[in-house]
Amino acid sequence: MADRHLIALDLDGTLLKDDKTISVKTKDLLKKAREQGHHVMIATGRPYRSAEMYYRELDLDTPIVNFNGAFMHHPKNPDWGFYHEPLDVKVAKDIVEACRSFQFHNIIAEVIDDVYFHYHDEKLLDIFSFGNPKITTGDLAEFLKESPTSMLIHTEEDQLSSIRDHLSAVHAEVIDHRSWAAPWHVIEIIKVGLNKAVGLKKAADYFGIPAERIIAFGDEDNDLEMLEYAGYGIAMGNAIDKVKNIANDVTLSNEEDGVAQYLADLLKIKI
Numbered sequence: 001m002a003d004r005h006l007i008a009l010d011l012d013g014t015l016l017k018d019d020k021t022i023s024v025k026t027k028d029l030l031k032k033a034r035e036q037g038h039h040v041m042i043a044t045g046r047p048y049r050s051a052e053m054y055y056r057e058l059d060l061d062t063p064i065v066n067f068n069g070a071f072m073h074h075p076k077n078p079d080w081g082f083y084h085e086p087l088d089v090k091v092a093k094d095i096v097e098a099c100r101s102f103q104f105h106n107i108i109a110e111v112i113d114d115v116y117f118h119y120h121d122e123k124l125l126d127i128f129s130f131g132n133p134k135i136t137t138g139d140l141a142e143f144l145k146e147s148p149t150s151m152l153i154h155t156e157e158d159q160l161s162s163i164r165d166h167l168s169a170v171h172a173e174v175i176d177h178r179s180w181a182a183p184w185h186v187i188e189i190i191k192v193g194l195n196k197a198v199g200l201k202k203a204a205d206y207f208g209i210p211a212e213r214i215i216a217f218g219d220e221d222n223d224l225e226m227l228e229y230a231g232y233g234i235a236m237g238n239a240i241d242k243v244k245n246i247a248n249d250v251t252l253s254n255e256e257d258g259v260a261q262y263l264a265d266l267l268k269i270k271i
Contacts (some may be wrong), residue, residue: 004037006209007263008065008200008226011044011051013181013219013254014236022057025271029260030058032269039207041065043196045188045222047149048073049113049131063206065199067150068178068222070190071112072199083202084112085191086147091174095151095189096140098170102163104155109140109148116144124154153187160185178221181240188222196226215266217251217259219243234262 007030009015017023030040040058043065044051055064055075063074074080096107096118107118108128115128117137129135136143155163160179164187167177173192180186196218204214212231216223219239227233227247235244237253244250252258264271 003213004039004207004209005033005267006200006204006207006214007033007038007040008043008196008203008214008216008230009040009259010196010218010220010223010226011042011046011054013238014217014223015042015054015254015259017255022054023257023260025257026260027058029257029263029269029271033263033267036267036269038267039203039209041200041203043200043216043226044068047071047110047113047131047133048075049133052131063199063203065196065203067110068188068190069194069196069198070149072202080206081202083199084149085194086111086149087151087175087189087191089144089147091171092144092148092151093141095153095167095171095175096144098166099153099163102155102166103159104153104163106154107140108152108154109144110150110152111146111148114146116140116148121154149190151189153189155185155187157182157185160187163187181220196223197229198225200226200229215263217262219254232266 039062041062045068048066061076065072070085072083106121109116113133115133115135118140120137175189176192177187177189214230215232216226216230217234218227219236233248235247235250236258251262
């Protein structure tokens with residue numbers, strides 16, 4: 001058999017079509033890749049509760065990276081390990097206090113599957129209530145008791161850079177932050193030094209697969225480290241320019257079965 005590869009898939013804008021489904025063609029191709037002995041895993045910024053349905057749909061048996069590397073476990077093997085590296089709760093509360101000097105719509109803190117909203121927000125509740133987490137609403141400086149896995153600041157586009165500049169100036173040694181793509185103007189914050197590549201390396205070491213046999217797909221700036229780490233860092237056709245610039249190759253978009261098409265060509269699998 002040809003050398004086994006580890007295939008790492010971002011979800012939104014990559015594995016998932018715009019309607020948040022996995023195409024039949026991509027699902028079939030990933031099944032064939034696994035039958036050939038390749039390992040398929042998910043590496044996402046989402047919490048596990050909103051990635052689990054795709055893990056189960058693909059019938060995976062691999063570890064999963066959530067919260068961009070701040071949480072990682074193996075859903076089918078509890079003995080594999082449980083990696084959770086949250087932000088210090090004091091740092092989280094300092095960020096809440098600092099945000100009072102800026103204009104923002106909301107701040108959300110997630111502690112694995114508990115979600116804390118600074119303000120009640122019907123639109124965001126729809127997104128974050130997926131998987132039925134425990135939701136608390138109220139001033140985070142008061143209500144947040146545990147160290148959060150991640151924090152999100154929802155603001156206007158013209159406020160993004162000034163808030164991020166402040167975070168870099170004051171908290172650079174303890175946090176990393178990124179921004180989401182439009183239409184959501186959101187700053188995502190996790191503990192410094194964490195990213196999808198950190199989780200990907202844990203999985204690769206577990207399977208005994210070197211970086212040069214990792215194929216990683218992504219489209220946003222939270223995929224950068226993962227694509228740089230992988231021997232095959234593949235940008236989707238719909239990826240932002242920053243991702244395309246560091247990628248080894250660019251495939252078709254998430255609407256055009258870019259993941260399936262690239263893997264079919266590389267691994268010689270008939271679609």
